[in-house]
Amino acid sequence: MSQATRVPQEQRTRAMRTRLLDATVELLAERGFAGTSTTLVSQRAGVSRGAQLHHFPAKNDLVVAAVEHITEARGEALKEAAGALPEGGQRTRHVLAMLAEQVTSPVFAAALELWVAARTDEQLAAAVGPLEQRIGRELHRATVELLDVDESKPGVRELVQATLDLVRGLALADTITDDAARRERILDHWAEVLERELR
Amino acid sequence: MSQATRVPQEQRTRAMRTRLLDATVELLAERGFAGTSTTLVSQRAGVSRGAQLHHFPAKNDLVVAAVEHITEARGEALKEAAGALPEGGQRTRHVLAMLAEQVTSPVFAAALELWVAARTDEQLAAAVGPLEQRIGRELHRATVELLDVDESKPGVRELVQATLDLVRGLALADTITDDAARRERILDHWAEVLERELR
DNA sequence: AAACAAACAGTCAACCCTGACTGTATATTT
DNA sequence: AAATATACAGTCAGGGTTGACTGTTTGTTT
Numbered sequence: 001m002s003q004a005t006r007v008p009q010e011q012r013t014r015a016m017r018t019r020l021l022d023a024t025v026e027l028l029a030e031r032g033f034a035g036t037s038t039t040l041v042s043q044r045a046g047v048s049r050g051a052q053l054h055h056f057p058a059k060n061d062l063v064v065a066a067v068e069h070i071t072e073a074r075g076e077a078l079k080e081a082a083g084a085l086p087e088g089g090q091r092t093r094h095v096l097a098m099l100a101e102q103v104t105s106p107v108f109a110a111a112l113e114l115w116v117a118a119r120t121d122e123q124l125a126a127a128v129g130p131l132e133q134r135i136g137r138e139l140h141r142a143t144v145e146l147l148d149v150d151e152s153k154p155g156v157r158e159l160v161q162a163t164l165d166l167v168r169g170l171a172l173a174d175t176i177t178d179d180a181a182r183r184e185r186i187l188d189h190w191a192e193v194l195e196r197e198l199r
Numbered sequence: 200m201s202q203a204t205r206v207p208q209e210q211r212t213r214a215m216r217t218r219l220l221d222a223t224v225e226l227l228a229e230r231g232f233a234g235t236s237t238t239l240v241s242q243r244a245g246v247s248r249g250a251q252l253h254h255f256p257a258k259n260d261l262v263v264a265a266v267e268h269i270t271e272a273r274g275e276a277l278k279e280a281a282g283a284l285p286e287g288g289q290r291t292r293h294v295l296a297m298l299a300e301q302v303t304s305p306v307f308a309a310a311l312e313l314w315v316a317a318r319t320d321e322q323l324a325a326a327v328g329p330l331e332q333r334i335g336r337e338l339h340r341a342t343v344e345l346l347d348v349d350e351s352k353p354g355v356r357e358l359v360q361a362t363l364d365l366v367r368g369l370a371l372a373d374t375i376t377d378d379a380a381r382r383e384r385i386l387d388h389w390a391e392v393l394e395r396e397l398r
Numbered sequence: 399a400a401a402c403a404a405a406c407a408g409t410c411a412a413c414c415c416t417g418a419c420t421g422t423a424t425a426t427t428t
Numbered sequence: 429a430a431a432t433a434t435a436c437a438g439t440c441a442g443g444g445t446t447g448a449c450t451g452t453t454t455g456t457t458t
Contacts, residue, residue, distance in 0.1 A: 166364055
């Protein structure tokens with residue numbers, strides 16, 4: 001039992017952390033920030049309370065780590081979605097659809113919970129702020145690339161940013177009323193505007 | 200003391216409720232939904248716990264009423280701002296500035312807290328959903344009027360809605376990063392686009 | 399003016415959540 | 429193979445929040 005080292009501690013640690021963070025994201029999306037008690041997380045993750053507190057001494061530690069976890073998850077999802085993007089005339093509309101899909105996922109809901117929680121929690125804000133700024137920049141760069149537009153042209157940068165903010169706004173509205181039809185109509189027209197204004 | 204009825208109960212009731220709801224909105228903006236304990240509200244309002252529980256038996260009752268209170272407050276603010284709106288060439292840009300100002304106020308922060316809380320609270324959602332839909336319609340109508348555009352023209356309706364969602368998105372981004380400069384630049388360009396697209 | 403109802407004040411018990419503590423098992427190092 | 433450090437398990441006390449309870453004042457009705 002001692003010479004045959006089957007499971008290195010590093011892997012065990014990573015697996016344990018991943019389970020905890022996945023559970024945290026799930027609960028954030030399902031029950032919100034306040035509803036995500038550390039006890040629930042340990043239960044959902046199938047991890048003992050002691051083990052949880054070993055990896056994340058306080059709830060803030062757990063949640064901050066979950067933000068980073070969310071970031072990676074969002075990055076992966078974006079890359080995957082970008083790869084499956086069709087070429088052709090409707091490309092702008094497809095890019096918008098992809099962005100909209102991104103922000104209607106549970107991952108966005110979890111992130112939203114963190115943004116709002118961070119608004120009134122300095123500690124959290126200190127961790128979430130820089131992270132979101134980084135993600136924002138990456139998303140902007142990716143969007144410019146996907147849309148294949150020339151950012152040196154005046155106004156283009158602002159319109160791309162407006163597009164991302166619009167999508168966020170639509171996602172926010174979606175959390176309460178949830179009518180996809182309205183969103184689709186708006187994005188249809190927005191795509192047309194972008195086609196005219198960006199070229 | 201008994202024949203001179205100075206303060207009717209109806210007024211007293213209304214004053215008491217107003218104080219409680221104002222305090223609730225303040226605390227929602229300052230401390231978030233979870234941080235808004237009913238005890239804090241009664242303290243902030245200068246109202247005894249018993250009086251508070253007389254008017255609002257449970258926290259949900261208080262918060263739902265606060266939503267309605269927020270609605271009225273937003274309506275008033277909108278009317279005031281609309282009255283002070285300058286005429287002339289830059290009108291579109293001024294309307295955008297007005298909308299942006301609306302959603303960067305503490306009232307918006309309080310509303311945001313409620314939206315997010317309602318996302319994982321059925322009871323709250325049942326009260327917040329219809330209310331927000333009503334406000335949304337009113338705001339849309341007011342914006343169409345302020346921008347003085349023809350809604351029968353195809354695409355106009357969607358662009359106005361997109362504008363409102365964009366502003367919401369900007370407001371959401373503002374709660375974490377708070378850079379007004381970026382917002383102004385985006386709205387500058389969006390105003391130009393709207394001028395071209397809506398006419 | 400008396401009876402009644404509503405508004406209001408203060409206290410408190412039950413509940414849940416966080417994080418600290420003690421003990422055990424597993425992995426790594428020498 | 430022994431020693432040591434880390435990972436993990438279960439329990440529990442402290443703090444805070446909700447809403448129920450009792451008593452008092454003020455307004456209304458007859």
